Amino acid sequence: MSNIRAVAKKAGVSIATVSRAFTNPEKVSKNSLKKVMDAVDAVGYRPNMMARNFRSAKAYAIVVLVPDFANLFFTRVIRAIQEVAVKNGYNILLGETRDNEKLEEEYIRLVESRQADGLIQLRPHTPDYKLLPNQHIPAVAACGASGTPYTSVRMDHSVASLAIMNYLISMGHTRIGCIAGLEKNPHSIDRFEGYKQALADAGIEFDPELVFEGDFTMPSGHAGGEYFANMSDRPTAVFSMNDEMAVGAIKAFREAGLRVPEDVSITGFDDLPFATYTDPALTTIRQPAEEMGKKAMQLLLQIMDGKEVNQSEFILKHDFVVRESVKPVRAKA
Amino acid sequence: MSNIRAVAKKAGVSIATVSRAFTNPEKVSKNSLKKVMDAVDAVGYRPNMMARNFRSAKAYAIVVLVPDFANLFFTRVIRAIQEVAVKNGYNILLGETRDNEKLEEEYIRLVESRQADGLIQLRPHTPDYKLLPNQHIPAVAACGASGTPYTSVRMDHSVASLAIMNYLISMGHTRIGCIAGLEKNPHSIDRFEGYKQALADAGIEFDPELVFEGDFTMPSGHAGGEYFANMSDRPTAVFSMNDEMAVGAIKAFREAGLRVPEDVSITGFDDLPFATYTDPALTTIRQPAEEMGKKAMQLLLQIMDGKEVNQSEFILKHDFVVRESVKPVRAKA
DNA sequence: TATAGCTAAGAAACCGGTTTTGGTAAGTTG
DNA sequence: CAACTTACCAAAACCGGTTTCTTAGCTATA
Numbered sequence: 001m002s003n004i005r006a007v008a009k010k011a012g013v014s015i016a017t018v019s020r021a022f023t024n025p026e027k028v029s030k031n032s033l034k035k036v037m038d039a040v041d042a043v044g045y046r047p048n049m050m051a052r053n054f055r056s057a058k059a060y061a062i063v064v065l066v067p068d069f070a071n072l073f074f075t076r077v078i079r080a081i082q083e084v085a086v087k088n089g090y091n092i093l094l095g096e097t098r099d100n101e102k103l104e105e106e107y108i109r110l111v112e113s114r115q116a117d118g119l120i121q122l123r124p125h126t127p128d129y130k131l132l133p134n135q136h137i138p139a140v141a142a143c144g145a146s147g148t149p150y151t152s153v154r155m156d157h158s159v160a161s162l163a164i165m166n167y168l169i170s171m172g173h174t175r176i177g178c179i180a181g182l183e184k185n186p187h188s189i190d191r192f193e194g195y196k197q198a199l200a201d202a203g204i205e206f207d208p209e210l211v212f213e214g215d216f217t218m219p220s221g222h223a224g225g226e227y228f229a230n231m232s233d234r235p236t237a238v239f240s241m242n243d244e245m246a247v248g249a250i251k252a253f254r255e256a257g258l259r260v261p262e263d264v265s266i267t268g269f270d271d272l273p274f275a276t277y278t279d280p281a282l283t284t285i286r287q288p289a290e291e292m293g294k295k296a297m298q299l300l301l302q303i304m305d306g307k308e309v310n311q312s313e314f315i316l317k318h319d320f321v322v323r324e325s326v327k328p329v330r331a332k333a
Numbered sequence: 334m335s336n337i338r339a340v341a342k343k344a345g346v347s348i349a350t351v352s353r354a355f356t357n358p359e360k361v362s363k364n365s366l367k368k369v370m371d372a373v374d375a376v377g378y379r380p381n382m383m384a385r386n387f388r389s390a391k392a393y394a395i396v397v398l399v400p401d402f403a404n405l406f407f408t409r410v411i412r413a414i415q416e417v418a419v420k421n422g423y424n425i426l427l428g429e430t431r432d433n434e435k436l437e438e439e440y441i442r443l444v445e446s447r448q449a450d451g452l453i454q455l456r457p458h459t460p461d462y463k464l465l466p467n468q469h470i471p472a473v474a475a476c477g478a479s480g481t482p483y484t485s486v487r488m489d490h491s492v493a494s495l496a497i498m499n500y501l502i503s504m505g506h507t508r509i510g511c512i513a514g515l516e517k518n519p520h521s522i523d524r525f526e527g528y529k530q531a532l533a534d535a536g537i538e539f540d541p542e543l544v545f546e547g548d549f550t551m552p553s554g555h556a557g558g559e560y561f562a563n564m565s566d567r568p569t570a571v572f573s574m575n576d577e578m579a580v581g582a583i584k585a586f587r588e589a590g591l592r593v594p595e596d597v598s599i600t601g602f603d604d605l606p607f608a609t610y611t612d613p614a615l616t617t618i619r620q621p622a623e624e625m626g627k628k629a630m631q632l633l634l635q636i637m638d639g640k641e642v643n644q645s646e647f648i649l650k651h652d653f654v655v656r657e658s659v660k661p662v663r664a665k666a
Numbered sequence: 667t668a669t670a671g672c673t674a675a676g677a678a679a680c681c682g683g684t685t686t687t688g689g690t691a692a693g694t695t696g
Numbered sequence: 697c698a699a700c701t702t703a704c705c706a707a708a709a710c711c712g713g714t715t716t717c718t719t720a721g722c723t724a725t726a
Contacts, residue, residue, distance in 0.1 A: 106419070
């Protein structure tokens with residue numbers, strides 16, 4: 001493969017001139033520039049980025065740690081990150097970790113070993129997690145929950161849940177089931193707080209029987225739906241902590257002969273693309289995924305640039321999307 | 334940041350010995366090895382991968398070009414690619430191109446400029462496409478359609494479509510609508526071939542009125558559903574070229590007061606995660622995404638290794654997933 | 667004892683760029 | 697006209713590893 005020296009020889013100039021022709025063309029005379037460009041074409045030269053990056057001690061790559069990239073919420077975030085990244089000359093090394101800490105460590109090593117310059121963590125932070133911010137590696141967290149101990153951009157899940165719960169309550173619902181995520185999941189915790197807060201605000205007593213613990217998957221939502229459908233004192237509405245579980249629950253309700261939303265209202269969380277096409281279309285919360293991704297990348301660029309970030313937590317607002325899956329509670333027959 | 338020379342100095346050995354201690358420890362005496370390891374701990378040394386890769390002229394990264402990574406089919410493929418890649422020490426640079434050739438060129442440049450060693454193209458090849466295989470860059474295509482002019486691993490979409498159509502026909506359907514993808518999309522072309530072949534085999538005359546051109550999105554499927562629902566001589570079954578459009582169509586049928594599958598049967602293509610949770614659950618084709626991704630990466634490794642690949646096209650088999658969205662045609666009232 | 671053969675390890679070359687240094691030719695100023 | 701810029705460019709140092717070449721020291725064999 002041709003290198004800068006071959007070009008220099010062909011053009012009859014020094015390698016320094018060839019280098020400058022690429023990085024600081026205005027520092028090179030028209031005459032030399034032309035000679036260089038002709039030589040470049042002649043030998044089919046392409047600068048070797050590895051050499052360039054090595055010399056400049058920048059990999060121009062960042063790693064994005066994502067728990068699960070079959071999750072369409074994350075793909076929205078990644079897309080936004082990517083957009084800002086390429087605009088600034090950075091590539092993205094995608095690390096899907098699937099809650100495997102070994103794998104995650106592997107990826108963090110990439111930035112320690114200079115294959116990447118920084119890191120965006122999409123997995124919500126848990127108190128027992130020690131890996132990050134390991135030391136002085138540039139990192140920002142996005143889409144997390146409350147309590148992230150380093151620069152983060154996120155939504156307030158508690159507030160969003162409060163909003164959707166208030167909506168259910170305003171429709172006259174008082175017995176409201178909750179299909180939760182895993183108990184220790186930070187998002188579950190935050191959303192659960194909103195659930196309980198809304199009940200308390202409305203003077204409705206919290207009933208642990210009305211909480212079903214799922215794991216954010218459709219099958220677990222289906223199980224939750226069955227649980228509520230078979231209850232003797234069935235709730236009139238169900239607050240599901242994400243759209244997938246809501247879809248599973250709707251299926252279970254229908255199998256049990258219940259109509260949605262006539263017999264039971266339901267809400268989701270995330271506004272996945274298919275939320276418009278479920279039957280009924282889901283009333284849900286839309287996270288500002290694009291803004292979070294964009295902001296996170298901008299912050300990371302700033303940090304990698306050595307600039308101090310004066311604020312450690314950026315909280316963006318949710319959107320409340322009203323569709324068809326909630327109806328006012330009916331008068332008891 | 335500490336480098337190999339600092340370690341050598343601290344350990345009182347040469348840099349060559351330190352290097353060997355990492356890459357060929359068996360070539361180093363126990364004594365030196367211990368001195369080196371102690372020094373490594375003392376100065377907190379981590380080998381600089383950029384330098385290593387630069388010297389060895391391998392980036393240990395590949396780029397995966399994916400048209401749309403919010404498409405859950407692609408995420409299955411990418412995941413499989415990633416698994417094989419990391420097992421072999423490679424990282425993945427994800428390039429979402431969204432049919433933007435400029436962007437795609439940008440990513441191909443990454444391997445020309447040695448930021449990556451090879452490339453997997455997930456976008457189906459079209460005859461007018463000139464970018465690949467540009468020259469001698471290691472590349473393989475996965476998930477494409479027929480007619481890919483370089484090493485590829487794919488499914489036979491025509492055969493899969495034929496299978497699902499034969500199933501519909503075996504259930505007594507003769508008026509079968511088709512919600513197609515964009516006319517020039519290679520997958521559309523292959524799947525359409527299967528559609529027509531099945532009709533011909535069964536002696537059913539092809540009726541262009543029964544073909545609705547969508548674009549693989551839920552809204553276009555919805556439009557297709559409306560189109561067929563309003564037809565005077567409505568088809569009894571609809572062959573949708575993917576699951577998303579099937580979901581849209583089901584929604585439209587229901588809005589038109591039709592029952593699925595009692596009034597109209599429907600089939601999908603791709604077996605997305607939610608295909609089990611639609612109402613009714615979709616009868617569909619499952620592509621061997623994982624195998625395709627795995628095979629593609631293995632082939633790429635082989636090619637990057639300089640080994641010849643003796644076969645240029647690998648065709649894997651589809652799975653036919655029967656669920657609830659098809660019923661035998663009813664006797665006319 | 668001489669010599670070949672082997673192992674361990676240091677010195678130095680090397681990968682392909684960027685950047686610093688220094689020198690020359692031309693133009694500018696007092 | 698001497699002194700001083702300025703523009704351009706070549707030579708060489710440099711980034712942090714790997715690899716080649718060489719030598720020193722040891723063992724085995726005749």
